[in-house]
Amino acid sequence: MNITPDAIIYGHIGPFAINATLVFTWLVMAILVLGSWAITRNLSTEASVSRGQLLLEIVLEGIRGQIREVIGTNPDRYLPFIGTLFLFIFISNVLSIVPGFHPPTGSLSTTSALALCVFVAVPIFGILSQGFRGYLKSYFQPSPLMMPFNLIGEITRTISLSIRLFGNMMSGTMIAAVALVIAPLFFPIIMNALGLLIGVIQAYIFSILALVFIASATRAHEEQAASTSNTTEETIHGKP
């Protein structure tokens, strides 16, 4: 029994071992890219649109609505990053019910890579919205004493993000394998359904947490701007 698809090796190309994680990551990427390409090849703004375009519009509007609810402003800036994370994790988790498919999110390498993307994206979005000095200043909030803890928090939340997704997906495949041994007739179906539910929730959780981290790095600036505009308004209206 393997706890990670990294251990399943199909072959070698040069010095690199081609393991199941690599193969199924490329498979998920191919499904996403080819599916989007096939659907967006002929978009229309007529009254009747194709089914695929409707599907993509619903997915896109759903993700935009969720992002708008969390950050409260225009979601288009965060849509590419958050939407890609969500779609990749969602597709690979949902495809885990296909027999023979090892979800790439069940490997610590994939989830660490995704968490590292978030780790890099947080400072980028923070610097883009409040400038380099402004972003560095956010580490010294609320007081300079908290700086080490802010730095530690930055690293530990990346680790927890990756371990959470890995643990959930690994436990899903693990429980299905154990259930297959002790009660092979009907029980594994229930555990698979549960695993499907957990997979969808984890995809949601991962992207929402990434969004919350990004929002916390960018929000301080906006709140400051809002409070200063409020005070100016008060001074304007307060003294007649």
Add this chain to the structure above:
Amino acid sequence: MESLELIGLISIIMAGATVGIGAPITALGEGWAVSRAMGALAQQPDAAPTISRTLFIGLAMIESSAIYCFVVSMILIFANPFWNHFASIAGAQ
């Protein structure tokens, strides 16, 4: 050979104990969070989207500690580095 047996014994016991202690405490915390969220939902049904989203995020945060326990116990059983080390020494002899 004796150290190998000892490592196997302790690993199995600790793998059970890790989940056995980690999971119930996490479950208590999650139950408490859900009950408070239910109370908040009953008082303010209008804020349901915000409350449920925050609840989901919080539950995922709490649940990750149980997941850590599970990962540690899985490592103890299936990928134990001490076991592998002493098993390779015993195999070489």
